[in-house]
Amino acid sequence: xxxKRDITLTINGTSYDIRIDPRRTLVDAxxxxxxxxxxxxxxxxGVCGACTILLDGEPVRSCLMFAVQAQGRxxxxxxxxxxxxxxxxxxxxxxxxxxxxxxxxxPGFLMLATGVLExxxxxxxxxxxxxxSSNLCRCTxxxxxxxxxxxxxxxxxxxxxxxxxxxATAANAAVAQRG
Amino acid sequence: MKxxxxxxxxxxxxxxxxxxxxxxxxEDGRILAGGQSLVPIMAFRLARPTHxxxxxxxxxxxxxxxxGDKLSIGACxxxxxxxxxxxDGPLGRLLAKVVRHIAHYPIRTRGTFCGSVAHADPAxxxxxxxxxxxxxxxxxxxxxxxxxxAEDFFQGIMTTALQEDELLVEVRLPILPADSRTGFYExxxxxxxxxxxxxxxxxxxxxxxxxxxxxxxxGVEPLPRRIPQAEAALAGRPPGRQAFEAAAAAASxxxxxxxxxxxxxxxxxxxxxxxxxxxxxxxxx
Numbered sequence: 001x002x003x004k005r006d007i008t009l010t011i012n013g014t015s016y017d018i019r020i021d022p023r024r025t026l027v028d029a030x031x032x033x034x035x036x037x038x039x040x041x042x043x044x045x046g047v048c049g050a051c052t053i054l055l056d057g058e059p060v061r062s063c064l065m066f067a068v069q070a071q072g073r074x075x076x077x078x079x080x081x082x083x084x085x086x087x088x089x090x091x092x093x094x095x096x097x098x099x100x101x102x103x104x105x106x107p108g109f110l111m112l113a114t115g116v117l118e119x120x121x122x123x124x125x126x127x128x129x130x131x132x133s134s135n136l137c138r139c140t141x142x143x144x145x146x147x148x149x150x151x152x153x154x155x156x157x158x159x160x161x162x163x164x165x166x167x168a169t170a171a172n173a174a175v176a177q178r179g
Numbered sequence: 180m181k182x183x184x185x186x187x188x189x190x191x192x193x194x195x196x197x198x199x200x201x202x203x204x205x206e207d208g209r210i211l212a213g214g215q216s217l218v219p220i221m222a223f224r225l226a227r228p229t230h231x232x233x234x235x236x237x238x239x240x241x242x243x244x245x246x247g248d249k250l251s252i253g254a255c256x257x258x259x260x261x262x263x264x265x266x267d268g269p270l271g272r273l274l275a276k277v278v279r280h281i282a283h284y285p286i287r288t289r290g291t292f293c294g295s296v297a298h299a300d301p302a303x304x305x306x307x308x309x310x311x312x313x314x315x316x317x318x319x320x321x322x323x324x325x326x327x328x329a330e331d332f333f334q335g336i337m338t339t340a341l342q343e344d345e346l347l348v349e350v351r352l353p354i355l356p357a358d359s360r361t362g363f364y365e366x367x368x369x370x371x372x373x374x375x376x377x378x379x380x381x382x383x384x385x386x387x388x389x390x391x392x393x394x395x396x397x398g399v400e401p402l403p404r405r406i407p408q409a410e411a412a413l414a415g416r417p418p419g420r421q422a423f424e425a426a427a428a429a430a431s432x433x434x435x436x437x438x439x440x441x442x443x444x445x446x447x448x449x450x451x452x453x454x455x456x457x458x459x460x461x462x463x464x
Binding site: 005025044068 | 182183184187215218222283284288370
């Protein structure tokens, strides 16, 4: 047998010290060793995308990596999306637009869309379709997922513009005070 | 669906990587780069390497740079690096177009250019690019370094000239001249699936006619290759429907297509003509 290794995984800002075989996939370690079962396992060979997580901000299939490879990297999973009781705009949007039925694929879609929208907030509809074609959903027929992600993108961009304007107003006020 | 046990090695330098590989190659030791082909194969137990040499921690292998008239692509450069043109001119634009056909976004954030070339799936887009443009493959082992031409590199389905103790450290693509015209067309039944047929073409114009034509096919035969008969049908003729259809017919006649459970050789032969013509139709400006 191969030797077990002691590694530390950082998931949503929390460190987990675990002892695993090198052959342990990242998704198994996240679920079984770290107890974060929000990330789902579907096909276990990279086709379905249910296990999609963010690794240093990039969407990856966590069934196609070994846990030992994720040491020292920042892992984000669906458990880290909501801020306390306040859902992430994508989560809220999936509810409002009926972007899920059984919900099995949802954590993967949420992390995929989060990763892409954080990187490319102004992504074109065509590129977003290409990205969303990465994961499988057997309930929705995708139309509502696409709708939900578009709505969330618009909301996230509007929130960012508001924040910028608020900052600008505050800065102007500060300048005015100083002046 | 769980990979069989293996010993894990995480070298920090190229020298350390090839030294470790030399030690474990005899026991089916393998290089682990992006893992987007190897890990699924291991999950199915179609591969049971006893050792994995993970090169993701070797910083020197993440190099992507223009060296003179070549684009050097290190072993850890991911597919996603090519989403935006990595170099000005036709080569950067061509690679940015081709990369969108490789699997799906989250696969492209992990999978590597060189890993795809070393794996040598007949339907690999980067293998087709390498064969079409005449890439140089740089292979390193504990014994030394050698450069292999694309022509000699690809030998069959998932079979290359790489020895078991060699690491493909870099692929070098020639920078295309600024006036090169390029086209790429891939057909599959669903986005992200393996190509059933794809064509990559480049040519230049001289006195109103085609010069230096390259026509290469992937996903059709056991290995990607240029099709001299199709190139001959283009050389010295004005670009347009006549020349393109002649090249498509020549390509279709020249190939010895793969056959699988759902796709017959006849279908692939027919498809060969179509993808060749469509790639050429893109390469008009």
